[in-house]
Amino acid sequence: MKLFPIRGGIHPDYRKELTSEKPIVALPLPRLLYLPVQQHMGAPANITVQPGDQVKKGQVLAKGQGAVSAPIHAPTSGRIAEIANITAPHPSGLPQNTIILEPDGKDEWGDLPEPLADPFAATPQQIKDRVAGAGIVGMGGAAFPSAVKLGLGGSHKLEILLLNGAECEPYLTCDDRVMREYADQVVDGARIMAHALGTPRIVIAIERNKPQSLELIKKAAAAFANIDVADVPVQYPMGAERHLTQAVTGRETPARKLTADIGVVVHNVATARAVHQAVRFGRPLISRIVTVSGNAVREPKNIEVPLGTKVAELIDFCGGLAETPRRIISGGPMMGQPLPDLDVPVVKGTSGILALTAGEVNERPVQPCIRCGSCVSICPCGLVPVEMAAVIRHENMDAAVAWGVMDCVSCGSCSYICPSHIPLAQYFNYAKGRLNEQDRERRKRDLVKRLVEERAARLEKAAKAKREAAAARAAAQAAQAATAEANRVNP
Amino acid sequence: MKSRTMIHAVVLGTFCLGFGIVLAGTDLLTNDEIKLRAVEDLQASLVQVIPPVIHDNNPAKDVITVKDEAGKDVTVYRATRGGKVTGIAYEIIGNGYAGEIHLILGVDAEGKILGVRATEHHETPGLGDKINPAKTDWILRFTGLSLGAPPVEKWKVKKDGGQFDQFSGATITPRGVVGAVRGGLQFFAAHKAQLLEIN
């Protein structure tokens, strides 16, 4: 199939061999499960259980609220031990509202929705509801509620469902393993999603460094004429939505638009498998495949983990730490989040847990920028990181926006390549945070302005009413007095 | 409003009137002096290239104009003694490193150089300004030479195969001066009769 080049990008040391040949193994049920109410983009879910409640596997613990949200289900049967603020798997180390479930070891399924016998006979809305009810969110990293994306068919003219099996991050092999071990489920999930979206064509894009996946998926898809398998070049960040779309279709998504606007919807391969499970068997998203890797881990593995398991238990399951890691990361080394603590739970978006040694991280003291331009040549978004970082260093956010900081996808390629070891991506993360903050402040200021004006108008009206009333009263009094006078005068 | 507009005209006009009077007055007072100074300046530079002993007139006042080959008017100051022209001086221009070098050349009736001086130039201090006699005696060495001695083809800087020294590191200035002087002498040779003729 014809592919198109994408601009920039890097070729990091992939180190996938640590886990690529490790089949998925299931984690024994841990003693406690910690389920934060927000494991996805959008509004946090609303807790529907009380401490002390007995719950069954797959039972809803928290309902999604609003248009963009996702429910949380019990990964196993047991008792709600507590609802508490627990450190989130987030670099801030801030606490988050979390349901703590104590498994009873029976692992009893609760009532699941009826399986859809023939998904292709169902309406897109039915599939979408099913996916929403199963709490499925994007497994590719962003954890965006998948049902929202499946509803795009209504508003957009879609042509291609692009299944993202690029897995361009170093170390991670969870998608690779899913494709190798559950190729049929992935393909089936993709077909169901395509049906829901109304896209005539499906393309499954896999980087060339995963030959077995390519082969197995090709085999699984061979029966379906509308599925193409694309072997995309090994180039980070090939997996980024817009870039993958460009590589496969040659079309460039306009800034501030969705890929759906050019007819493409991108879903991760693991998301497709989750959809398959939800639609065919009514099973909600209660576990996921996590790659545990890095040289500081004794036995790197791919593990099927019940959501809510603490990271520390995953690492113990992998034989513990061989040495003190320099960094512990959730996700890949390029875009993942550093974890403040091992006592944080695995959530729907956790694709990997990496314990990296100092040697793998290769941190060095920051030196002044020598304007080598490497960051400019490799930025897949065509930005000029060196200038953006310079203006951000001087707190000039307007200039940063003019240089395009909001177009940055935080892929980290620029930081990776910089010979002076300047943490460029962090400058951009900082700037985006600041800009969002300013935006919030601005919105609040506007709101305040409106409220002040409203209040002023109200007060004015009240004052006017008061004046009028006073005048009326005075008039009435005067009239009364006059009549009284008249009465007195002529009794 | 009309008058507000015109008042600016009146103000500016009045100031111009006032200061115009001041300036015109000053000019009136200084005009003659300044003219006198200009003549003195001319004499001062002429005296460097025409020795006073060879004339009994005031060369600054004995002026003729001659057209050169290019059709340009050349102002020539003549020194006479006993009614005969004993020397003449005129301006020549050479191309230096930083633009034109204005020189004044004094020649006696036989075409021998009485003296050369730069009157205006923009050559680099420390390099090209060595043509200033206060810095080196280079420019004084022209005195006494003529078109035949040395021969025409030796009227070049040494670097170009002639006989004149260049300054170390600055060839362009000397080349310009030597070329200009050679041209000046050729002008004399070409117009000798006209230049020496007393009418």
Add this chain to the structure above:
Amino acid sequence: MQELILLVVGTALVNNVVLARFLGLCSFMGVTTKIDTAVGLGMATTFVMTVSSMIAWGVETFLLVPHDLAYLRTVTFILVIAAVVQFTESVVRKVSPSLFRTLGIYLPLITTNCAVLGIPLLNVHDKFNFIQSMLNGFGAALGFSMILAIFAGLRERLALAAVPRLFMGPPIGFITASLLALAFMGFSGIHTN
């Protein structure tokens, strides 16, 4: 034709008003902290310089020379310039308040931009005719604007650099200008006449 082009190029590059003739330095140092402002001032100066070169030629040819009033040259030229500048100021103030705000305090300074007076005086010195005067004024202004833009670019870059405190601000500006002048020395020795 070729001569006229050479004239413009020569005054713009080789005898650059700022770096070689040392004219207009106050604006050069003052209005070059931002590229946009520098370009704005450059355009304003270009207009004033070209127009005043032309008018000054007229004053010289039709007033000063025929009546032997050379001593009034400075006064009359500067009057012409001052008027052109102030006229421009009024217009800019009306037409583009934002441009006026950025250039406001500099517009009067164009009057005292030595280059604006210097160029008409040089035109007289070099005995230029009308077309030559106009082009010389235009070329000089072009060179001026160009240097202003270049220098503003450099200074925007310096504003982001880690300049030691002792040199921050004007001193580093002068040192940068010095290096810029050093670079422009490369054009010296080009004879355009």
Add this chain to the structure above:
Amino acid sequence: MKILVDKSAPFTHAPTSVQKTMATVLLALVPATLFNATLFGWPAVFMFLITLGSCLGAEAICLSWSNKPVLPTLFDGSAALTGWLLAMSLPPWAPWWIGVLGAVFAIFLAKQVFGGLGQNPFNPAMVGRVALLISFPVQMTAFIAPRPLFSSTAPGFIESLGITFAGRVDFDSISAASALGYVKTELSRGIPVSQSVPHLPDLMDIALGMHPGSFGETSALLILAGGLFLLARRVISWHIPTAVIGTLFVMGALFNAINPDRFTGGVFQVISGATFLGAFFIATDYVTSPVSKRGQLVYGCGIGLMTWIIRSFAGYPEGMAFAVLLMNALTPLIDHHIRPRPFGRTRKGEPLPLARGEK
């Protein structure tokens, strides 16, 4: 267990560093330097060492003045590279104080006052060279013909010390013009290029270095080899060198075809002077060149054009150094106006129209 969360992703890094980059460039210069050292003998070696040492010394002094760590910064290699390239651009037999003053100009005036590595808008080595050139035109244009080490014409070690440190050399008798200088001088006395060029050593000799010139501008071929090495190691990209050499060649060839008596040819322009040194090692200085590839092309073409103009019309025979500085001055403007096209946007920065995306 508390773990570091002081930094956001990425948590892996390419095996690149400033030191490695600089070391590669220095390595690329070694062959040409060794060759030229043997070509011009002990005085050239002294000059080279003095210049290099002075640059390192000047850098160390500045660093300690500004309370920065001296040793780590000194060993980032940039001062050594500046010194090395400055030495390559000086006349081989230049007296000791030329090297010292050049280092002062380059390091103090062009680099450290701006805040050190990465902050300087102008190429330090070229500032050093140009400041020397305009300050000491005599010494800076005193070239000699090659006198290979240990050959009969070469001065001995002691004699060389005298040449470098006591100025015991009579340049008027031994100095020779560089190829470009010779052509320029001849032209200025009215001898057309077509007659002066045949007097020069043939192009192959010039390319090999068998002619008078700066310490590093001779032996164009070894410099070229070093440049290709840098290209292969991806320290530099092809854009700047190609643009410089290409423009210079085109201008030379074009005007030579129009008026062979006035202008030298394209090949001559490229082989003579410091074209290769400039194109591969000097114009490519990261700090002072544009960061975008298109910007680099414009910058390179600018250098080629300026070099040609200065060589052909201005007072100086060699224009590379000036051209580099002139384009350095334009670099911020180039960076300001020539940016890569952001993904999903037009060059003007507007989002791409949907229609085009759909196509």
Add this chain to the structure above:
Amino acid sequence: MANNYRQIVKDGLWENNGVLCQMLGMCPTMAMTTSATNGLGMGLATAFVMATSNLLIAALRGFITQEVRIPVYILIIASMVTLVDLSINAYMHELYKVLGLFIPLIVSNCLPLGRAEVFASREPVLPSFLDGLFMGIGFTLSLTAIGACREIVGSGTLFADASLLLGHSFKFLETRVLPADTGILMAVLPPGGFLFTGLLLVGKRILDIRAGKPIVLAGAHSV
């Protein structure tokens, strides 16, 4: 009031020095400082023009309307310059030969107009006169200092030709600091002008820091 006058003197000479702080009058500062003598001469002529024009402007400002104030100020300055030019030419011709070319350029020097706008158009006559005078003297001192540095480094002399400007009794000023032909030519060429002005600013900054004053990062042009 005495305090006020002292401030005027201090401002002019140091604290708000035209060249070092306001950075006005840069053109003569660059162009006329190839030697200390040139700097001194230019400075003195400027000081005279500034003092007289400030005086006149302060005295006449009641008659000047807002819209034409700049032309009028300039007219006054230009008239003073022409006056100086003509008189020196007529009565001090030796001096004129040294300064002659530079004098008309005083007109377009930003400093006199700057002072007219900032000071003389607001303050009484005597302070205005003093302001002009001391600003002018401060200007002279800066120019002489820059000229001296450039001359020493560039040509190895100091106050060369001073006797032409100041008369024969000042011949003693003319000194040779370095042996002939050892100067660094760059100092007297255009780059040197900028460089030495920059270095002088650094020098002033060092002195200010020693005196415990904060560093002022902006010049007159930044509000």
Add this chain to the structure above:
Amino acid sequence: MLLAVGSLTVMGAALGTVLGVAARFFAVEGNPLEAEILSLLPGSQCGQCGFVGCGQAAAALARGDAKVTLCPPGGKAVAEKLAKKVGVRVDLSEAEDRGPMVAYINEDLCIGCLRCMQECSTDAIVGAPKQMHTVVSEVCHACAKCFKICPTEAVEMRPIAVTISSWHWQKPGALQAPPQVH
């Protein structure tokens, strides 16, 4: 002589006329700056700047009679924007930025006097007579009027707490010179 004086006078008068006419024709009314400044101010009319509301503050700024750092609710961000608009340079690096704050009513001290409710410019306080009042933090803009008026000092001004959704990465440690004054 006469010619000199005459021509100069005529020139002066002519130019004076041109300028006078220009000044009239191109006269600008009002100060457009003021409106632009007003649009930058928070508009909460809180009076902390010492002026009677933002309008007067804007007018003073446009005249140059007030500092760009005048508005406490606006904080550093507004000061920066103002500085840019009126074209001055301020050193904000040392200007303290309290960060965003909200009012918080201490339950134990509140006597339900209604005063703060009446004072609040954005109706951010809800409550009933003799009952505990609370602040709706989404619309409180920290004007501190309630803080000043509360008779029992029940109102506290607290910094807004960081949450996971408002948290963002810090700027990498100061590597090079501290932020410059511009």
